[in-house]
Each structure stands twice: as structure tokens, then as C-alpha cells.
Amino acid sequence: MATQGVRAMSQRKFSDKEKQWVKRNVKLENAELHRRWVKWSGRDEISVAQLVSLRHRNGWKCGRPQRYVKGHVPANKGKKAKHTEKSIAAFFKPGHVPANRKGPGYESISSDGYRQMIVDEPNPHTGANCRTVQKHRWLWIKKNGPVPEGHKLKCVDGDKLNCDPSNWIALPTGVIARMNGSYGRRNYNSAPAELKPTILLVSKLEQAVFDHNKGKSE
Amino acid sequence: MSNGMADLNDLLFDQLNKLADKGLSEKSLGQEINRATAMVAIADRLTDNAELQLKAAHLFAAHGERVVDYLPKIGHGNAGGAGNVTKKIQR
Numbered sequence: 514m515a516t517q518g519v520r521a522m523s524q525r526k527f528s529d530k531e532k533q534w535v536k537r538n539v540k541l542e543n544a545e546l547h548r549r550w551v552k553w554s555g556r557d558e559i560s561v562a563q564l565v566s567l568r569h570r571n572g573w574k575c576g577r578p579q580r581y582v583k584g585h586v587p588a589n590k591g592k593k594a595k596h597t598e599k600s601i602a603a604f605f606k607p608g609h610v611p612a613n614r615k616g617p618g619y620e621s622i623s624s625d626g627y628r629q630m631i632v633d634e635p636n637p638h639t640g641a642n643c644r645t646v647q648k649h650r651w652l653w654i655k656k657n658g659p660v661p662e663g664h665k666l667k668c669v670d671g672d673k674l675n676c677d678p679s680n681w682i683a684l685p686t687g688v689i690a691r692m693n694g695s696y697g698r699r700n701y702n703s704a705p706a707e708l709k710p711t712i713l714l715v716s717k718l719e720q721a722v723f724d725h726n727k728g729k730s731e
Numbered sequence: 732m733s734n735g736m737a738d739l740n741d742l743l744f745d746q747l748n749k750l751a752d753k754g755l756s757e758k759s760l761g762q763e764i765n766r767a768t769a770m771v772a773i774a775d776r777l778t779d780n781a782e783l784q785l786k787a788a789h790l791f792a793a794h795g796e797r798v799v800d801y802l803p804k805i806g807h808g809n810a811g812g813a814g815n816v817t818k819k820i821q822r
Contacts (some may be wrong), residue, residue: 633784696760708782711739711743711778714740715775725750
């Protein structure tokens with residue numbers, strides 16, 4: 514029973530006899546297979562790729578691993594790339610600056626909602642001549658000095674994009690944790706503005722109790 | 732809610748200062764710590780309550796007459812509070 518997609522006999526590239534020959538000889542290396550094929554069939558219009566494709570199509574295995582084996586050496590190992598004049602002309606020249614390079618003063622909003630900007634200071638991590646900083650932090654440190662150890666900057670009014678130093682206070686990490694709304698407790702960020710001072714005080718008080726108790730047990 | 736929260740803030744602040752006092756005897760310090768722990772728990776409940784009152788005020792401001800029955804303090808308890816909402820809907 515003929516199935517869909519079967520070619521008419523006149524359109525088939527390989528006769529049944531030819532297919533059997535290939536199947537018998539499939540364990541040969543591709544180039545060698547093609548050489549012998551041409552010798553046996555006289556059909557040099559058939560390419561190496563066509564023989565290989567025939568083999569794949571029919572699922573005949575050639576016994577060789579069909580992937581790079583460990584220790585495989587690339588055919589062009591050690592060769593240098595050949596650069597033509599045209600290709601060299603298209604290279605980036607030394608000192609090329611990308612079109613989307615932003616310089617100092619550029620502001621953007623980071624993925625976690627903080628305003629960040631590029632400032633004209635060497636980057637201590639990469640050595641570049643400018644760096645990205647969080648604007649609120651940058652302004653706060655300029656005004657108030659370094660953030661004390663164990664402290665973080667907390668946004669007072671809930672609008673993280675308001676980078677004025679007066680909107681941020683340095684609080685111990687523990688206090689911030691106690692007002693961040695975990696386990697259904699007080700949530701400073703989502704509380705109405707009238708209640709925010711109270712929540713802050715309660716968190717500070719709770720932290721003070723904790724510190725005292727910790728001091729006792731040490 | 733009005734002034735209550737401001738007074739509460741003062742009380743909390745005073746307690747913070749008491750705990751910061753280095754001159755306390757061990758017994759007094761213990762007392763202050765217990766007092767502070769209790770204040771924290773109560774203050775949490777007070778803030779929750781204040782938040783509820785604010786929500787009620789917002790509801791009334793946004794929806795007016797329709798919600799008055801369900802807000803006992805504002806609506807004089809005509810519907811006996813939010814607990815009777817289901818009864819009203821079924822009726």
C-alpha cells in the first residue's frame with residue numbers, strides 16, 4: 514500500500530539495487546564510499562552528501578560516533594584567520610565607542626526600582642573611568658558620610674525614586690527586617706502615612722529589647 | 732484614631748529612651764524590657780486597629796451611602812457591621 518509522499522518510480526534517485534549496494538557498503542568512510550560508488554555505478558552526478566543523506570534517511574548506521582569524540586582536533590587548528598583588506602576595513606578601530614555608551618550624568622531606573630546614575634569616578638571593580646551608583650545612596654553619603662556598619666538606608670515615604678537625602682534614614686538591618694511585613698506583621702511600606710512613624714518606633718523598640726536580651730545571654 | 736497615635740508614639744519613644752539608659756539596675760532593666768515587650772505587642776494591635784479605621788474612612792469617602800450600613804462606627808450599626816453582609820446579600 515503506497516503511503517503519502519512516495520515518489521513515482523521515474524523520480525527516484527536511487528534504484529532498489531543501488532540502495533542495497535549502499536546499505537552493504539555503508540560502514541565505509543564517506544569519501545571512500547563515494548569513490549567506490551562512482552566506480553561501481555558510474556553515477557558521478559551523485560554527491561557525497563546525497564549518499565550520506567540516503568544513509569541517514571534509511572537509518573543505516575555506519576558504526577562511527579556521529580559527534581565529536583573527546584580529543585578531537587579541529588581541522589583548522591593552529592591556522593590563523595585570513596583577513597582581507599575589506600574585512601579589516603570593517604573592524605572596530607581601537608578606541609571605538611559604542612553608539613549606546615552613556616556618560617556621567619545619565620540616569621535610569623534599575624530593575625529593582627531604584628534610581629541609578631553614572632558618575633565621574635573611577636570604578637573600583639573594573640577600573641573604568643566612570644561608574645554606576647544608586648542615586649539616593651550617593652547623595653546620602655555625600656551629605657552624611659558613609660553608611661554606618663550594620664545599617665541600611667530605608668526609604669521614609671515609600672517612593673524609592675525620591676532620592677533626596679531627607680527621604681532616607683540609616684537604620685540597623687534588624688530594625689528594617691522588623692518592619693518589612695513578613696509573617697503578616699507590620700508592613701511599613703504598605704501602611705498609611707499616618708501610621709508609618711508608629712511602625713518605625715515599634716520596630717526600634719522591639720530591636721532594643723532583642724539587643725538587651727542578646728547582651729545578657731552573651 | 733486621631734490623637735491616640737501621637738500619644739502612642741510618645742510613649743514608645745519614652746520607652747526607647749528608658750532602655751537606652753545605661754544607669755539602670757539589673758532589676759529595673761528587666762522590668763523595662765518586660766514593659767517594652769508588652770508595649771510592642773499592644774502597639775501592633777493599635778496600629779492594626781488604626782489602619783482598619785482608616786480603611787473604613789476611605790471606604791466611606793469613596794462609596795458614601797452604599798457602605799454606611801456596614802461601618803458600625805459611621806453608620807450607627809444599621810446592618811450590625813460587616814458580619815451581616817452575607818445575610819443582606821441572601822435576602
